[in-house]
Amino acid sequence: MSRRFDPDHTDRAILRLIQRDAALSLADIAKEVGLTPTPCWKRIRKMEQEGVITGRVVLLDPEKVGLGVSVFVAIETGDHSAPWIESFATTVAKMPEIVECWRLGGDVDYLLRVVVPDMQAFDTFYRRLTAQVPALRKVTSRFAMERVKSTTALPI
Amino acid sequence: MSRRFDPDHTDRAILRLIQRDAALSLADIAKEVGLTPTPCWKRIRKMEQEGVITGRVVLLDPEKVGLGVSVFVAIETGDHSAPWIESFATTVAKMPEIVECWRLGGDVDYLLRVVVPDMQAFDTFYRRLTAQVPALRKVTSRFAMERVKSTTALPI
DNA sequence: TCAGTAGTAGGAAAATCTTTTGCTTGCAAG
DNA sequence: CTTGCAAGCAAAAGATTTTCCTACTACTGA
Structure with a gap:
């Protein structure tokens, strides 16, 4: 598996577009980047094969489906062994x-974002988490009041 | 604009599928949820119109495009006025x-995730951020060592 | 009670549009 | 030159979208 991929100007233009809207037709993408559909499609396929593009997904409005509560959970563990990390x-x-879930450097070991319908559901989740994970030294939960920005588009 | 949408069992099944892979054809989705393509397409279109589905995007491998560094920046502000928040x-x-970027309740006011190529780029970003935003009381940056999990799929 | 009817959900088939393939051309590096 | 990419064109294959129709449910007013 190749470690890196160096996209040229056109590849980047394609990625910038489809990172924001993957429903665009090849004809539209091609027109936008100054190509015809075929070479455009070949570039996209190549980036899929190389693993640059990891998937195509639909995004949902959390509120609309009753999952409007995001909670950030900062975890400090008392056990830093490989088996603990793995489990x-x-x-x-x-x-x-x-x-x-991110493993961090510094004071906080892990930072999670948890999505639930309401505070009560978070409590249920919290009990389940702390019951299942041993050696938690400190767990700090912070509730999100507002999603100021949230994008899947990388600054390419 | 309707505040909520209550998806039935079939809607949820469709959403679970296309949240993970939006490249599936209608025929495949339909087969999976026990419908034919037409009613399946009508449900998806309805959820798009109602704003349940907010978009279709392509996801990239950050490492592959040289954006492998994620940094969490926790911000405490000295100014909680509406104009400050807006700007x-x-x-x-x-x-x-x-x-x-999330506005939180509690000790930390904002939590950002910043994606950059390397530490030096983060430093450049950091200078720009602190220069542009007034009244920052405390800014704590934590580097991500490992992306343990990261999904756009909501637990529906 | 019981037609009548509106609303909802599903399906088949046709029309339309997109993606994919195969082939050709042009260009630049060796 | 000629070899190797990358682009483009045109046609085939495939997917989406539309149209039209049926079945079912719930409600309406004799």
Whole structure:
């Protein structure tokens, strides 16, 4: 598997477009970047094969589906062993409410974002999490009041 | 604009599928949820019109495009006035490196995730941010060591 | 009670549009 | 030159979208 991919100006233009709207037709993308559909399609396929493009998804409005509460959970663990780290990752993978989980450097070991319908559901989640994960030293939950910005588009 | 949408079992099944892979054809989605393409398409179109589905996007591998560094920036502000909040939101919207920005309740006022190529680029960003935003009381940057989990799929 | 009817959801087939393939051309590096 | 990309064109393959129709449910007013 190749470590890097160096997109040229046209590749970048394509990526910038479809990162924002993947419903655009090849004809539209091609027109925008100054190509015809075929070479444009070949570039996209290549970037899919190389793993630059990891997927196509639809995004939902969390409010509209009753999942308007996001909570950030900062975790400090008392156990930094490889087995603990591995089992924590497995637990995280299995909990669909956890939409993001980052291992950080510094005082906080992990930062999670948890998506739930309401505070009560968060409490239920919280109990489940703390019951399942051993050796938690400190867990700090912060509720999101407002999603000021949230994009999947990387600054390419 | 309707505040909520209550998806039935079939709607949810469709959403679960296309939240993970929006490249599936209608025929495949329909087969999976036990419908034919037409009613399936009508449901998807309705959810798009109602704003449940906010968009279709392509996801990129940050490493592959040289944007492998994510930094979480926790901000405490000294100014909680409406004009400050508004101008901060405008600044955030204009900086493409900031991919997420949440206003929180509690000790930390804002939490950002910033995506950059390397530490040096983060430093450049950091200087720009602190120069542009007034009244910052405390800014704490935490570097992500590992993306344990990151999904756009809501737990529906 | 019981037609009549409006609203909702599903389906088949046709029309339209997009994607994909195969082939050709042009250009630049060796 | 000639070899190797990258682009383009045109046609085939495939997907989406539309149209039209049926079944079912719930409500309406003799």
